[in-house]
Amino acid sequence: MDYKTRITPAKEEAVKALKDEFSQYTGYIFTDYRGMTVEQITNLRQSLMQKDAAYRVVKNRFAKIALSELDRKADEQLVGPTAIALVRGDEANVVAKELYAMQKEGAPLEVKGALLDGAFFDATQVEAFSKLPTRLELLASLMGTMKAPVQKLAATLLAYVEKNGGSVESTSEEN
Numbered sequence: 549m550d551y552k553t554r555i556t557p558a559k560e561e562a563v564k565a566l567k568d569e570f571s572q573y574t575g576y577i578f579t580d581y582r583g584m585t586v587e588q589i590t591n592l593r594q595s596l597m598q599k600d601a602a603y604r605v606v607k608n609r610f611a612k613i614a615l616s617e618l619d620r621k622a623d624e625q626l627v628g629p630t631a632i633a634l635v636r637g638d639e640a641n642v643v644a645k646e647l648y649a650m651q652k653e654g655a656p657l658e659v660k661g662a663l664l665d666g667a668f669f670d671a672t673q674v675e676a677f678s679k680l681p682t683r684l685e686l687l688a689s690l691m692g693t694m695k696a697p698v699q700k701l702a703a704t705l706l707a708y709v710e711k712n713g714g715s716v717e718s719t720s721e722e723n
Contacts, residue, residue, distance in 0.1 A: 559610070566606065567614040573602075575635035575664040576615075577644060577674060578625035581605065583656035589631075592650050592657075601643045602634040615663075622668075625661045640664050644678035 570576070581589065593603045608626040615622050635643045640662070651657045662669040662677075669677060681689070 562607075563610050563613050563617075566610050567617050569602075569604070570611075570614050570620075570634070571618055573634040573636055575640040575643075575662065576620070576622065577633040577635065577640070577647060577662040577664075578622065578660040579631050579633065579647065580629060580658040580660055581631040582629050582658075588650070588655045588657075592646070592655070595646055596633060596643060599639050599642050599646065600636050601639060603631060604634060605629075605631045620663055620666070622661075622663050625663070627660075630660070635664070638683045641677060641680055641682050644674055645682075648675060648678050 584592075589603070589605075596603050606626075608628075608630055611630070611632065612621075612623055612626050633643050633647060644659075644662070647657060647659055651659075659671050659674050661671055662674045664677075
């Protein structure tokens with residue numbers, strides 16, 4: 549006997565709502581949340597909200613349909629109890645860091661993989677990605693590197709002025 553899923557209006561509405569929510573995000577980090585307490589999940593959701601992300605426990609079948617309708621297939625990650633960290637823009641790195649920080653604090657959270665900007669990442673790749681500096685850290689490093697020569701020039705000019713008695717005109721009067 550073949551098993552046939554009955555499509556009901558409630559299921560269609562649930563998939564549509566999930567699709568609408570998923571379309572607002574550019575990245576998805578799939579996790580196994582088994583063993584986490586309600587308090588741990590609540591804390592994780594609150595910390596991710598501050599980073600413009602969300603953490604949703606989803607029904608795998610509904611999530612597969614919603615993602616496939618958005619041309620984002622992630623069938624291999626949607627096995628077993630699954631929660632998805634939904635990420636916007638460049639915040640995927642920060643969200644991955646937060647997930648691994650929760651894991652280090654003792655939460656039994658397991659990252660299964662991710663779909664970020666259309667590319668699949670397995671669990672080890674997501675962990676490596678989480679260890680990279682964030683976009684803001686890279687920009688700060690770049691600005692520090694760009695500012696260093698100007699600071700060096702200013703310090704050299706200040707030392708030259710102080711060497712000549714505090715005035716630039718003193719060198720032109722001597723000549």
